[in-house]
Amino acid sequence: MAKKWTQLWLQYKPRKDCGNKGYFENVWICGFSAEHKIVVNLLKEVEKAAAGMLDVHPDFKEWSADETAHTGMLLCKSEVSHIGAEGYEISEKAGLLTVSAREEKGLLYGVFHVLRQVALEQSVSDCYLCINPDNPLRMYNHWDNMDGSIERGYSGESFFFANNEVIVDERIEDYARLVASVGINAVVINNVNVKDNATWLITDRYFKDVAKMAEIFEGYGIKMFLCLNFAAPMELGGPDSADPLDPEVRRWWEKKMEEVFEAIPNLGGFLVKADSEGRPGPFSYGRTQADGANMLADIIKDYGGIIIWRCFVYNCTQDWRDYKTDRARAGYDNFIQMDGDYHDNVILQIKNGPMDFQIREPISPLLGGLVKTNQMLEVQIAQEYTGHQIDVCYLIPMFKEILDFRTYCAKEDDTVADIISGRTFGNKNCGVAAVCNTGNDVNWTGNDLAAANFYGFARLAFQTSLTAEEIAEEWIRMTISCEQEVIDTLMGILLPSREIYENYTSPLGIGWMVVPHEHYGCSVDGYEYSRWGTYHRADHLGLGVDRTYNGTGFVGQYHEPNVSMYNAIGTCPEELLLFFHHVPYTYQLKSGKSLIQHIYDSHFEGVEQVEEMILAWESLDGKIDADVHRTVSERFQRQLLNAKEWRDQVNSYFYRKSGIPDEKGRKIY
């Protein structure tokens, strides 16, 4: 029988014991009700995992304190202060492994931690730790449409929606298990571009099914969020306005939210894309973004709801002739003045960079630019600009760079990780979201290797101190193989893959150069004369966008010393050189190479690196699952074609424009 879908890192294949088996013979519960939905689910999970990995069938029992010499695993409620609401502690003593938590959700994470150790073939008797998640909100944003399509989806159709209906089936449960096992606690199920039927998700047309799905999620500690259409009052037969300060509009929303939270009481709240790329919003009524967000937030506050408001607001009808307007400035310019005006249950969700999920961008200056506003980081594991899950691009190293970036917004705790976790400003409504890369493909993510991002983002969101290497190795062991040779080979593929992708695509932070709309494949001038604000400004002498004080002044949006660092060509990190400066082709880089020679060299190198990755992958034939090997091999061939096309187009474009030949005399067209 054909598999309907894989179980990814929850395969529970037989594992070497490593002394873990004993802990699964008796499982004691203390202080938690075995009837609680989350506990029921986690016990099922333990049973399944123990049977699959260690061939043992646990006995579940209530703990009674008078018994002595217990061995096995104890799942124990604990009120000790170092365990946070979603945290857990694991300790071992005399054959008894104790997983302590304050709440069921923490217990769930603790249990999954134990199961992960087993899957990794590591002894849990070594475990002695207390882990509290770093980020309050750890969220997946799905851009799924109700017709079943997925905006920027590269893994088949939606498993949340089909034919304008909500799907509630076994896969939803598996999805919840998968993401909960790595600590995700919030999920947005529909596309931020809310249109057509999706506007009706907040009506009784869909309440029943949405509530069912939310209940499944709740059983795994996951809050469901929905995306809202800001113009919903007008489209759902309410007042003929969406003005957030219009009392009639407000009354309409009050009534609507009453209905919504009555039908879906465990709903987490809403994600809103307003005044962006054609979506309606408060600007249409001369109101501020804060007016819009606060109006909604106030209404849902009593239901415990929060409003997550996206900051992706920019002029998408720019004139390419205009060298002064800079899309990179837009997020900051549109949101900074209202800093402090947003109510406490509003979070601004900020894309990692000021443009749009390019392979290399500086950090958005809003992150840490805002100092009195709840902030959430948005990254994208859907590989919109990073290879469409055809090309391998392990993104965790990029996310680490983002999290580690020092914004200098505070004396201490000034990194992006500090800000979004709440450490910097002491706030609770904050965290990190990723635009997700899943769909109804058998393997969830199209390219099997793209699941490393699906896994890795969540792990990093939970524990930002994990390294990209640790996460990659965990994922490989759990999903592909625990054989050292396989692990080494795959680490060698995953870890440099982002830089390889960067090598054969757009150089030194300039970004774009992609086929318009589709965003896969090269088109150097594809966006150069367009309205999207995404230019490289190449001429016969050089390229790059001058964003210094001499140019668009974007650099001024950062705190010092970042301003000075970016503003001077000599101190600007070279990987971002063309993002901040217009640079002559003959400019000498730190490597001693000219800019143009660097472009040629990195593009030839990128293709060679892909060829090496393919050789490495081919060496795994017979050592890993045959289906996975074949599927990924096919995608690698497409990646190679893509890389060659980028190499030749970029090199030819700049050779034709500059007239400067490659020093090494390689073939340029």
Added chain:
Amino acid sequence: MAKKWTQLWLQYKPRKDCGNKGYFENVWICGFSAEHKIVVNLLKEVEKAAAGMLDVHPDFKEWSADETAHTGMLLCKSEVSHIGAEGYEISEKAGLLTVSAREEKGLLYGVFHVLRQVALEQSVSDCYLCINPDNPLRMYNHWDNMDGSIERGYSGESFFFANNEVIVDERIEDYARLVASVGINAVVINNVNVKDNATWLITDRYFKDVAKMAEIFEGYGIKMFLCLNFAAPMELGGPDSADPLDPEVRRWWEKKMEEVFEAIPNLGGFLVKADSEGRPGPFSYGRTQADGANMLADIIKDYGGIIIWRCFVYNCTQDWRDYKTDRARAGYDNFIQMDGDYHDNVILQIKNGPMDFQIREPISPLLGGLVKTNQMLEVQIAQEYTGHQIDVCYLIPMFKEILDFRTYCAKEDDTVADIISGRTFGNKNCGVAAVCNTGNDVNWTGNDLAAANFYGFARLAFQTSLTAEEIAEEWIRMTISCEQEVIDTLMGILLPSREIYENYTSPLGIGWMVVPHEHYGCSVDGYEYSRWGTYHRADHLGLGVDRTYNGTGFVGQYHEPNVSMYNAIGTCPEELLLFFHHVPYTYQLKSGKSLIQHIYDSHFEGVEQVEEMILAWESLDGKIDADVHRTVSERFQRQLLNAKEWRDQVNSYFYRKSGIPDEKGRKIY
């Protein structure tokens, strides 16, 4: 009440009499049956036209030779040899205007000629002429799909099809009247890309409605043709092959054609796009294009059917790195060897240029290259690459150039007009087709001024000696106004409009530089690194495609002296310079300007010319129909935006690439 659609040049508005009224009081019929469908229709037309234009209601009577002193109009059958099958003669004597013809169809054209004179406010008593149409087939090709969409349609949806059904309504009759009035005698109703339901047009699923439409057409002397899916046997449940030499496939087609011609006995035949842009064809089976065409032609010969076979066969997955393969060569290379192999009821339909309906191309070397094959010229009035019926582009001057081009395939009668009319080789199955620009918009053609092409192509097809000026003036008088000021102003807009479009778009025959797929708007590099074989090869020193003997050798496909003319940069017509040569920016043109300065100047000039056109058009406000004036004004504003965008993108692109400034110091970005 809102008009459902306009009547274009058959409005029959009140006209100045000019002494014409008397001819419409009595209309005599001699030798033709008043019951014949065409005669019935033409009498209805006379009645309507006479009432509308001259407020007279004709008395229709059988002619009796013994009566004397008849006045009025006599519609008379004649067997004199100088009147051809579709020709007519008009003469006046003593108050009797005689329209003579051999057949009803000729009579229809003669009557429409008379009605046209009335509409033009010219006395028909001056008429003394005999006109035989120049081209045997005068055809419109509609690219209408059965879902109602139109490929490259810029005038709304189809009026032939909607929701996968054939529409037979009053508009079909009006369409037939309109095109018959200007001499069209053949119409293909469905898209050459035959897919989905259109494959089923030759099944009893659609026979009834198709036959009804064909009957309406027949009443106006129009043969209906259909486009065929060469893979129909496989898709309609026949043999699992479409190999033209497979006896089973042949038998399937025999049976199919028997059904088709039984159901639609007056069908003219089929137009086939095979082995082109993904369409199936004989090449898939290692057969020649002649094998495919002849097989079908033989089968339908006994039904009087003909096969029109398109020559638009080229490699649409070319590698842009390949400078030797030349799409311009493909038509000739694919078809020349089989010259003489095509059976007599096969016609090869050849696009005017070797590429694809660009604003400026040389003539396809197949025209006159083939000397033993029926040839038909294909032009496009759907403004795919010439402004989408947003921009005004009167195409008749271009068609005149095409028809007048000397191919040197024969000592005399060597022009394209000679070849396709049958004068050169004495053949009958030949003529001219245009991809049509109509849709179900109220005004038929989106832009009211685009109807000048709809009218003009047909008039030119009938009578190739007409000048572009004559046709424009006729159309203006019949459709817009007979006021001299309006005529002068509109002539001033229409006649230079093709050169104006050329000025602000791609220079000197290079073509393309359009937004891929859409083909409206500028994208200089849009196709430069693509698989479509459409390149400009610009670098920092120059641009153009070397198609001389030093380059792709395309020039060798012409007859001398054309070969030598195109091969040498000094004798190559400058408007085609970049089509045939790769030229340095500093090359001096005959005007004394450098190539780069010509590019700058023509692009600035093009925009100024559009501004002048708009001023001219605005001066007509109040002097012509207000709806027409407003609709066209709106389009002119879009044309101006388009022209400015082209100007700035092309100039900026070449300035950035060449580094050579505009001598006049104008703004380039």
